Amino acid sequence: MKLKMVTAWQYAKKNFVFPKNIIFFGLVLLLILGFSTAVNLIPLAQPAIAQVSPLSTTIPRYAVTAEFGRDRAGSDYTSFVTSTSAASVCQQSCINDNRCNAYTYVRPGVQGASAVCYLKTVAPASTPNSCCVSGAKL
Known part of the structure; x- marks a missing residue:
């Protein structure tokens, strides 16, 4: 008995019938999906839109820096002790x-047991x- 090696494609071509219209519509569908992704006709995500209310407290009014290991001495108008x-x-x-x-935040233990904010x-x-x-405010 003689065994013959055949590839999967040769086997499928011989034993199954592929209608030409299915292959044609499959290729058309692939082209359409590929084209829409390439030119971004269907965006995957919408850009975020900020919702601003007149009395919003979550959106900062200023940009304020944070300089670690820096002191701004002088010009204090108030100070308070903070427990955090x-x-x-x-x-x-x-x-x-x-x-x-x-502002200047002084770590706990420098001017007392608690932190101080100026x-x-x-x-x-x-x-x-x-x-x-x-x-400082920018």
């Missing part, structure tokens, strides 16, 4: 206060100091 050890509380207080143009009317020059995190 995050400079973001001080930064957010500056954002929410119209008088504030800069809000400033003007933005003094920043100097290197590992005790602080400072920032």
